[in-house]
Amino acid sequence: MNVANLISLARLIAVPVVIWAILTDEMAAAFWIFVAAGISDAVDGFIARHFHEQTELGSYLDPLADKALLVSVYIACGHAQYLPYWLVILVVFRDILIVGGVILLYTLSHNRFGGGRPQMSPLWISKLNTVMQIVLAALVLAGGAFDIPPDRVIQALIWVVGVTTALSGASYLVKWGRDLAHMEDKR
Secondary structure (H helix, E strand, O other), X not given: OOHHHHHHHXXXXXXXXXXXXXXXXXXXXXXXXXXXXXXXXXXXXXXXXXXXXXXXXXXHHHHHHHHHHHHHHHHHHHHOOOOOHHXXXXXXXXXXXHHHHHHHHHHHHHHHOOOOOOOOOOOHHHHHHHHHHHHHHHHHHHHHHOOOOOOHHHHHHHHHHHHHHHHHHHHHHHHHHHHHHHHHHHO
16 A cells, blocks of 8 residues: 555545534534545645556545545534535435446446446536535535634535536436447447
8 A cells, every 4th residue: 555545545534533523513623624634635646646656446545535525524514504404415315326327337338348447537517516515515614613604605605516416416317328328339
């Protein structure tokens, strides 16, 4: 295991700590852990690219750590009533939809069509959605940490995240439908 993968693993291990911090109303700790996790994500990517430490393990571990952290923060913030339940459900459902879709595409392309691992690249709406989710989570955690009451920016971001989450999930469904039709045509 290389340094970049160890950093990703540390980020994954931080997930239960940040959940605990949110649920026990230790929002300053949750905020700083979230910030440290964001920094560590940039650092492990830099190390992997610049020191040629990119590995297959890292290609799974890094996004797993990122998703586990972000989804867990949303669930914990929803439970602690910092975020509305409908948004938490939408964010979690989209991620389950994406993981399920990847598994389905892999299984079909491998078993039925004799192909290898399907090519996965994030859609632009998904990248935008991830950025908006991170910004909203950081602002909510900062607000709880520094006793800043929710304002119109957070309320607007809740709706922006809701819309981009829904559009991202729908875009993946459309893309996968096209990918499956293309696989069928090649067969």
